[in-house]
Amino acid sequence: MSQAELYTGADALMHTLEAAGVEMCFANPGTSEMQLVTALDRTPGVRPVLALFEGVVTGAADGYGRMAGKPAATLLHLGPGVGNGMANLHNARRARSPIVNLVGDHATDHLKLDAPLTSDIAALAGTVSGWVRTAQTADQAVTLAAEAVAAAHQGQSATLILPADTMWADSPGVGQPVATPQPKPVASATIEAVAKAIKGAKAPMILLNGHSTQDDGLAAAARLNAVGVRVMCDGFVGRLSRGAGRFAPDRMKYFSEQAVEDLAGTDLLVLCETVPPVSFFAYPGKPSVLTPEGAEVMTLADVGAGGPQALADLAEALGAPKSVDIPRQDLSGPGPKWNAATVGQVLAQHLPEGAVISDDAVTAGMPCYMTTQHAAPHEWLMLTGGAIGQGLPVALGAALACPDRKVVALTGDGAGMYMPQTLWSMAREQADVLTIVFANHAYRILNIELGRTGAGEPGPAAEALLQIDNPRMDWLKIAEGFGLEASRAHDAASLDAHIQSAMAQKGPRLIEVALE
């Protein structure tokens, strides 16, 4: 489109994003975003995807960012829109996902009147976005839009607040692209120092996160492992490449006393795109800091700073083998017990190569994780920020980023009920997502945490806050109500049939796994 055909600030803004490589816009727009909505008609390179709730919008943008490695835009309606999207932006922050949030605000002159929808959007967004700016003019808006994309590429959500008048103003022309500052490669002196420390250590360990938990990083980490370095990843990482033929790092354990036991004896902790490990929650009388006392802690690569290359350089410095062959293992079929592990065992047998798992299933997720280790190569997207409810939205975004991959969402009936309307967007987009809901009719993790936090035995009032079995939700009806085909599995055989049939087709499906 020539400059002459750009009508409004919104047109210029959308074209600026398009020029910067943004291809997708997850949206739940309102009145203050109307110019941005019609600008999408004139920006065919940016695909609009509608969601019925802003949490779906931001969660989908997170999943998209994790798989595409670049930001999608979101369209959010003033402060309440950001608020509804907040929890998944929190998770995205912890996953360091690139996202560009576009928040329509009241027109500049209208803001001071404190109309009903007015609130402090910048303060709100500032709790989850490392980059928050407000445009005062259309001209500034396009400049900031280009900067927002660059900022997002640094591993964060960037929030651009757009007063309505900056978008209905005449087009100032497309904004100049802005280059993302690239982190400096890790200095050779650092590589040498870490290599020397590893040689001198009895039980060295390297802890991975960020880009280091994907293919290149893990291939290099496997070489380190071959020369005696223990390799772990954080308990929750944005994206872990795993499955047959891939090196599998140990995963930091969730409960602090187990993590402490697991790490005992480690005398050198090397951090690669991460920070010293801490427990998820604090518990009375239990440790929060997981680094063993007396262990030396060194940083190989800062967060966001070229971990895979640093790992490869370190492998060289340690004289590690050039590559490590990870033998494939036969898959064991499901055992006689019917539980969450069964689901992983059945899933492993049918998972196609390149599949993506979006997991916020909490208690059921871990057994599935354990039992899918030797499935075909796949990507595992984790609940990085602890805010349940991202499982379905992240799956939606991942599916739109990677239309040729099968996506599987693993969610609990508790977590899944946070944003069930995601199912509708899956149906609408015919996203290739198989949603598996573990129906245990409880906030199972809380039954476990109750004792651990010293809160004692639940009586009837507490018990009622931990059980969600009254009434039992019917996920089949809910899924069908949103336009999805759905079925229920009561045992390994029926689950096998349902998963097999789901894998044979493209498009959204839901399986309720009746656990109790």
Next chain:
Amino acid sequence: MSQAELYTGADALMHTLEAAGVEMCFANPGTSEMQLVTALDRTPGVRPVLALFEGVVTGAADGYGRMAGKPAATLLHLGPGVGNGMANLHNARRARSPIVNLVGDHATDHLKLDAPLTSDIAALAGTVSGWVRTAQTADQAVTLAAEAVAAAHQGQSATLILPADTMWADSPGVGQPVATPQPKPVASATIEAVAKAIKGAKAPMILLNGHSTQDDGLAAAARLNAVGVRVMCDGFVGRLSRGAGRFAPDRMKYFSEQAVEDLAGTDLLVLCETVPPVSFFAYPGKPSVLTPEGAEVMTLADVGAGGPQALADLAEALGAPKSVDIPRQDLSGPGPKWNAATVGQVLAQHLPEGAVISDDAVTAGMPCYMTTQHAAPHEWLMLTGGAIGQGLPVALGAALACPDRKVVALTGDGAGMYMPQTLWSMAREQADVLTIVFANHAYRILNIELGRTGAGEPGPAAEALLQIDNPRMDWLKIAEGFGLEASRAHDAASLDAHIQSAMAQKGPRLIEVALE
């Protein structure tokens, strides 16, 4: 319970709330709230109500507060829990609803470690809560809890952040109740000045909000109306008492040009518990300020400050009749057209006295509002902050506040899809709520706003963001999936049958009104 039987800080906190009159706790707790959960077992005066999403929790607390006139507590899980509850807290702020938010945070020592769920809760809550405090000790927590209740009674949500260690600490004993500061009565000099101005004005008008839109305020306003003062209420008020035999103020029009036309000629604007009117959104070339140019503006009662008494005093000062009899009018049955107005016409015929309407139906809400004016006396709860999605949660909270009243939720298929999991809590609590969903398969308001904001005609991309008909949601299946009885109305006759049957029973029901 004697002091000796209070075990933990959480016990003491819950008993402090109970002693301050809190009877209900809407909850979606997590690990950091476990002590508060088991404390509920030992605090039988506070009833726990579980929701599957924090937006339901805060919306229900808003509805409860509007009807009970006192705060419920909410239990929210760290920053993401507050985030999920944010939009309905925004609406509650605009309704001036009393709410006490209890937010479990990480233990004090754990906070600095920046564990995955850590975020700036105070910054987040500060955008919606006029009172935000963080307890450092159990002792401080109970003191702050008593203050929070008093702060909430001033017409706001009060947010108390409770690090987990302050709740698992030993009980410091129950906190001393704190009296809510009462606003000073309006000075007689103010009454006299306003009376004088009214006498001197050609077209005086008084604008109501806050407590002034309930029975006492409206009875006094009717007296003012009898001596020639036009009485209006803001476009969106928290609670409006209306129906047969009650004085009906005019309602400020939503679209600014209509409001300006409606107010033209007004030469004196008297504000009663409100501020000068502004338009909901700004539009290019249209006014945002609604007060007629040149009109004198006077404040009779500040926001939150004894409006009903001031109105009565003003009526005395103007020599108004002691009371005004509002004749009841016959209800017209439904006309031949089938649209949202039909629903109001049918509903009006069956609405029991004392019913409560929770309305976030946007385009369908207004025709229902118009056509229920002469129904049996009822309360109308409006979408004060413009963040759609509160209709069902507010209805839930209102029903629990008033178990002897029938509650009707009016919601669109767009707004209703924000928090559909509210239906589950309605089923669980057997809340006496009839939910009416207007299924027009569109964000209808946005089709209207599109042209008004100058965004032009929608093309295919824009159109796709305004329609929600692909796929069509099946509200019956969704409602049944959550455990509700549901039915669909295609015309006035079937609607009449469904509403009649719903009114004859207690408990939750859903009717999908198929409009297109």
